[in-house]
Amino acid sequence: xxxxxxxxxxxxxxxxxxxxxxxxxxxxxxxxxxxxxxxxxxxxxxxxxxxxxxxxxxxxxxxxxxxxxxxxxxxxxxxxxxxxxxxxxxxxxxxxxxxxxxxxxxxxxxxxxxxxxxxxxxxxxxxxxxxxxxxxxxxxxxxxxxxxxxxxxxxxxxxxxxxxxxxxxxxxxxxxxxxxxxxxxxxxxxxxxxxxxxxxxxxxxxxxxxxxxxxxxxxxxxxxxxxxxxxxxxxxxxxxxxxxxxxxxxxxxxxxxxxxxxxxxxxxxxxxxxxxxxxxxxxxxx
Numbered sequence: 001x002x003x004x005x006x007x008x009x010x011x012x013x014x015x016x017x018x019x020x021x022x023x024x025x026x027x028x029x030x031x032x033x034x035x036x037x038x039x040x041x042x043x044x045x046x047x048x049x050x051x052x053x054x055x056x057x058x059x060x061x062x063x064x065x066x067x068x069x070x071x072x073x074x075x076x077x078x079x080x081x082x083x084x085x086x087x088x089x090x091x092x093x094x095x096x097x098x099x100x101x102x103x104x105x106x107x108x109x110x111x112x113x114x115x116x117x118x119x120x121x122x123x124x125x126x127x128x129x130x131x132x133x134x135x136x137x138x139x140x141x142x143x144x145x146x147x148x149x150x151x152x153x154x155x156x157x158x159x160x161x162x163x164x165x166x167x168x169x170x171x172x173x174x175x176x177x178x179x180x181x182x183x184x185x186x187x188x189x190x191x192x193x194x195x196x197x198x199x200x201x202x203x204x205x206x207x208x209x210x211x212x213x214x215x216x217x218x219x220x221x222x223x224x225x226x227x228x229x230x231x232x233x234x235x236x237x238x239x240x241x242x243x244x245x246x247x248x249x250x251x252x253x254x255x256x257x258x259x260x261x262x263x264x265x266x267x268x269x270x271x272x273x274x275x276x277x278x279x280x281x282x283x284x285x286x
Contacts, residue, residue, distance in 0.1 A: 070121075146209060174204075176199075176225060179194075211254060228279050237268055241258050
């Protein structure tokens with residue numbers, strides 16, 4: 001006996017036998033499911049960014065706050081040292097900078113030096129870059145700092161950290177700069193590739209020079225950091241660190257509480273880079 005495919009009217013258009021050029025999404029990428037795995041709806045398929053047809057980016061980031069898709073990479077129409085901000089409607093709103101390969105961007109409500117939601121970029125070598133209202137700005141003299149032992153912050157004329165990875169700590173909305181080279185701390189203060197810096201709450205461009213955590217000098221450097229829920233996950237080659245909330249010490253300073261997962265990746269002999277960590281609604285994937 002032979003088997004004959006049967007179409008189910010309740011799933012109109014949801015047919016994996018559709019040809020590649022069919023409208024919709026034969027591979028189910030545009031389908032939303034409820035918790036019981038029933039189909040809620042199927043959104044029509046379409047080309048997201050027409051101007052990216054000839055791009056081969058090394059990394060991409062969707063910023064809902066700014067309504068842009070950021071791409072970076074090395075191929076046709078996209079130099080290795082460029083970042084582009086693209087509109088969703090299939091037209092290009094290119095903003096480029098000689099900045100270096102995009103490592104990790106994130107959105108946060110910006111500080112007093114620039115109003116409105118901004119997106120920040122880092123590459124582990126250069127100063128953090130801010131995207132705001134169509135402009136990319138290198139934060140080499142845009143931040144406010146508070147020196148160790150000082151009682152107040154400086155004016156907004158200092159340098160941002162040089163971070164290998166960026167993410168946001170909730171609910172304080174602190175920008176987290178993880179993994180910096182020597183001299184890569186805010187305003188160029190001494191830092192290391194095992195150090196994690198935290199900005200002030202709700203201000204990605206205000207940095208206290210004492211708000212950092214060293215995650216051990218064990219021969220492994222920090223290579224990635226991401227946010228999931230109210231937690232921040234920081235990665236080394238074989239270890240993972242989970243920041244789960246802040247408290248206050250006896251002097252009124254901030255304590256960044258974390259726990260260590262020493263053998264998170266046993267036997268791993270390669271670095272875990274930013275693009276190898278993915279955050280989804282149901283969890284964190286490495």
